[in-house]
Amino acid sequence: MHIFAIANQKGGVGKTTTSVNLAAALTLQGQRTLLVDLDPQGNATMGSGIDKNGLQCSVYHLLVGLANLPQARLRAESGGYDVLPANRDLAGAEIELVELERRELRLKEALAEHAADYDFVLIDCPPSLSLLTLNGLCAAHGVVIPMQCEYFALEGLSDLVNTIKKVHANLNRDLKIIGLLRVMYDPRSTLSNQVSAQLEQHFGDKVFRTVVPRNVRLAEAPSYGMPGILFDKNAKGSQAYLNFAIEMIERVQSWKE
Numbered sequence: 001m002h003i004f005a006i007a008n009q010k011g012g013v014g015k016t017t018t019s020v021n022l023a024a025a026l027t028l029q030g031q032r033t034l035l036v037d038l039d040p041q042g043n044a045t046m047g048s049g050i051d052k053n054g055l056q057c058s059v060y061h062l063l064v065g066l067a068n069l070p071q072a073r074l075r076a077e078s079g080g081y082d083v084l085p086a087n088r089d090l091a092g093a094e095i096e097l098v099e100l101e102r103r104e105l106r107l108k109e110a111l112a113e114h115a116a117d118y119d120f121v122l123i124d125c126p127p128s129l130s131l132l133t134l135n136g137l138c139a140a141h142g143v144v145i146p147m148q149c150e151y152f153a154l155e156g157l158s159d160l161v162n163t164i165k166k167v168h169a170n171l172n173r174d175l176k177i178i179g180l181l182r183v184m185y186d187p188r189s190t191l192s193n194q195v196s197a198q199l200e201q202h203f204g205d206k207v208f209r210t211v212v213p214r215n216v217r218l219a220e221a222p223s224y225g226m227p228g229i230l231f232d233k234n235a236k237g238s239q240a241y242l243n244f245a246i247e248m249i250e251r252v253q254s255w256k257e
Contacts, residue, residue, distance in 0.1 A: 002252055003111065003121040004178060005140035008147060009163075010156040011127035014183040017218055017228070018146045019124035020047040021238070024079035024227035025245030031119040034073065036107070037086035038136050039126040045085040048076035049225035052087040060089040063106045063135065064096050069114045078226040082118075090132065097131050104131065104171060108139035120248075129163055137167045142178035146212075149182055149195035178251070181244065183212040210244040212237055 006019045016039070023035040037044040037059060042052035061067035062084065073082045097103040111121060123136040137143065143164055147153045161177070168175045180203055186192050200207050212218075215237025218228035229238040 001111075001115045001118050001121060002142075003123065003140045005123045005125050005133075005136040005143045006146065007123075007125040007133065007136065007143050007160065008145055008156065009127060009129060009160055010147075010153060013127075013148055013153065014146045014212070015127070016043045016047060016124055017222075018144070018181060018183060018212075018241075019044050019122050020079070020222075020227045021218070021229050021241035022245055022248070023048075023076075023081045023120075023122050024229050025242050026120050026122075026248070027079060027081045028229075028242070029245050029249060031245075031249065032117065033081040034084065034118045034121045035076070035081055036084040036111075036121060036123040036136070038090070038107075038123055038132045039086060040088055040090040040132075041126075042085065042087045042090075043222070044124040045083060045087065046225065047222040047227065048081075048083050048085075049078050050074055050076060050083055050085050052085060055085055055087055055089075058089055059084045059086045059107075060093045062110050063090075063093045064100070065106075069110055069117075078230055094131050097135075104134045104138045107135040111139055134167070134171075137164070137175060138172045140172070141174050142176050144178050144181060146181045146183045147199075148184045149189075149192040149199070151191065151195070154195060154198070177206055179206050179208045181208050181210065181212065184214045185211045186214050208244065208247055210240055210247050212240040212244070215240075 023033045026033045045052045057072045062072045125133045125136040217232040217235035218237040221228035221231035
């Protein structure tokens with residue numbers, strides 16, 4: 001089981017879009033996939049076609065010890081992958097977790113009991129360095145960083161890299177950066193091309209080959225409760241995420257060789 005946190009402190013950079021579409025694309029490639037929604041906004045839950053307001057059990061119950069994974073997970077009918085859903089209850093978990101032992105390892109321990117159930121686990125982290133994000137980073141083997149090719153994105157990236165280094169040093173020796181995914185890319189923009197070149201220069205093969213263009217169809221898909229790659233599989237953004245899933249599988253397989 002490969003566990004990847006999709007993380008970036010900056011909001012609005014396509015973390016949830018990446019999480020939902022990668023989960024669906026990996027499933028299409030025959031991979032057993034679980035999507036963990038760690039954001040109290042519950043966007044990955046809604047984007048997978050699950051009503052966050054009607055949840056009987058969620059990732060909140062799992063983190064505070066009121067449920068296990070089989071009790072909390074649901075199937076995303078359109079995408080065919082499993083979801084550990086979230087809603088506003090999760091905001092309360094932040095406060096309750098502070099009192100608990102091994103508070104940053106709650107998700108890791110819950111997933112470890114069901115390692116045989118999945119090939120990939122994707123964790124959609126909230127856009128902040130909270131105890132929830134820390135649970136995601138402690139559970140993960142690696143971090144996938146979606147980022148826009150713009151000036152401020154580079155500033156936030158150095159903060160995130162430092163955070164990952166700290167978690168690696170103190171809490172999770174397995175944690176590493178798997179790669180950077182360029183999203184909402186506009187090839188006509190000089191700035192996009194400059195930042196993209198800087199990323200390749202600085203991070204080398206840590207930058208995924210796949211580039212996800214700015215795409216209206218991907219943005220429309222969540223309102224229909226389905227991943228963009230199923231909403232319009234021919235859209236350029238959808239094709240990019242399908243290619244990204246293949247690249248991700250290749251990268252994981254290369255580690256075993």
